Amino acid sequence: MKHVALTYFLLLACMFKLHAQTKQQLDQEAIKSMCGCYEVSFNFAETFEYSGDSTYVPSDTKHDKGIEWVELVQDDADKIVMQHLLIVGSKERPYIVKHWRQDWEFENTNLYVYDHDNKWNFVTLPKEDVAGQWTQRVFQVDDSPRYEGSATWVHVDGKSYWENTTAAPLARREYTTRSDYNVLSRTNRHEIVANGWIHDQDNDKVIRQTGKEDVILAQEKGHNTYVKIADSECKAAQDYWVKNKEKWAVVRAKWDTVFARNTDLLLEEKVDNKTMFKYLLDDENYNTSETISPIIDAFVK
Numbered sequence: 001m002k003h004v005a006l007t008y009f010l011l012l013a014c015m016f017k018l019h020a021q022t023k024q025q026l027d028q029e030a031i032k033s034m035c036g037c038y039e040v041s042f043n044f045a046e047t048f049e050y051s052g053d054s055t056y057v058p059s060d061t062k063h064d065k066g067i068e069w070v071e072l073v074q075d076d077a078d079k080i081v082m083q084h085l086l087i088v089g090s091k092e093r094p095y096i097v098k099h100w101r102q103d104w105e106f107e108n109t110n111l112y113v114y115d116h117d118n119k120w121n122f123v124t125l126p127k128e129d130v131a132g133q134w135t136q137r138v139f140q141v142d143d144s145p146r147y148e149g150s151a152t153w154v155h156v157d158g159k160s161y162w163e164n165t166t167a168a169p170l171a172r173r174e175y176t177t178r179s180d181y182n183v184l185s186r187t188n189r190h191e192i193v194a195n196g197w198i199h200d201q202d203n204d205k206v207i208r209q210t211g212k213e214d215v216i217l218a219q220e221k222g223h224n225t226y227v228k229i230a231d232s233e234c235k236a237a238q239d240y241w242v243k244n245k246e247k248w249a250v251v252r253a254k255w256d257t258v259f260a261r262n263t264d265l266l267l268e269e270k271v272d273n274k275t276m277f278k279y280l281l282d283d284e285n286y287n288t289s290e291t292i293s294p295i296i297d298a299f300v301k
Contacts, residue, residue: 024077024106027134027153030160030192031080031104035072037234038196038226041065044173049218051180058218062173068099068226069237073245078106083248085237094236098248098281100146101139108135111148112265114167116183116208120145120265134162136188142277143251144267144299145259147186161191167206174205181205181217199224247287251280254289254296266301 042065046058067087074081084099107130112120130150137148149166165187170178185204191197201222207215231238258265269275279286279295286292 023132023155026155026160027106028077028080030153030155030162031082031134032072032075033192034102034190034197034226035070035082037229037231037237038068038070039065039229040068040227041225043223043225044201044220046218046220050216051218059174059178059220067229067233067237069234069241070226071238071241073101080104083241085234085240087234087237096237096240098141098244100141101143103135103137103139105135105137107131107133108150110262111135111150112145112259113149114145114147114169114183116167116210118169118267118269122262122264125150136162136164136190138168139255140277142280143248143255144276145255145265149188159191161189163187163189181207183208183214185214185216196226196228199226244283247283247292250287250289250292251296254293258296258300268299268301271295271298 042062044059044062046061049056049058069085069087071083071085072080073083081101081103083101086097086099087094088097089095107127109125109127109130111123111125113123115121133150133152135148135150138146140146147166147168149164151162151164153160153162165185168184168186169175170182170184174184183206185206187202189198189200191200199222201220201224203220203222204216205218205220207217267276271279276295276299280292286295
């Protein structure tokens with residue numbers, strides 16, 4: 001009888017393991033399906049404001065479009081890295097903007113959670129809290145940190161989606177024009193659809209001060225659609241990446257040494273009156289470890 005019971009429990013364990021592997025493979029397929037060539041629409045609208053100030057001026061509604069190539073940089077069982085490359089200008093004279101990067105890591109326990117004023121707090125989560133989950137890490141154009149959070153990919157009723165709420169610095173569309181709040185609390189939803197994928201956002205514009213409760217100034221809706229088009233439409237971005245991928249591998253490797261310190265991270269806003277991306281996007285003067293590493297060190301407090 002004991003032998004039968006043991007066999008039964010071993011069979012259940014094997015079935016559970018098979019199910020877990022299948023689920024992780026579904027997750028990987030969903031994540032990697034965000035790669036490729038897309039026509040992208042970026043849409044943001046401020047929805048509600050809570051300032052109590054009659055002179056308050058909301059952010060303008062934004063509608064932008066572009067062509068974006070999402071390059072699969074790393075494809076491992078537990079880690080997937082994808083680089084976004086935005087194509088601007090005419091077809092005859094395209095210009096490539098190294099855009100944001102997203103890394104996905106399975107059952108990750110170490111996160112850099114944004115606090116405020118260019119500070120990220122190092123946080124360790126219990127293993128049981130991230131079982132079956134994927135951490136999405138989002139990076140700036142210079143591969144410095146932006147935001148990250150952990151959640152479970154959901155595959156149900158023909159849908160695949162991942163949703164998480166986490167703090168982030170102000171978006172570029174905002175920090176050049178707004179100084180009345182300093183944290184964007186982002187609820188990000190990535191959903192895979194028949195013709196591509198959707199990045200849906202419900203964001204809180206937050207005033208955060210040390211030792212005080214957060215104050216929500218306003219809220220916004222973001223709805224970015226990625227509609228798949230022929231890969232040939234993104235050839236200029238593909239060519240850019242072939243030419244520049246080794247440089248950006250050096251940048252990522254340097255950042256990895258910074259993140260491996262596993263301690264809170266504080267970054268300078270500017271060094272010698274220049275932001276980091278103005279240094280690192282200069283492909284002519286900053287393209288080796290000898291030129292890249294000192295720049296990143298100069299920004300890390």
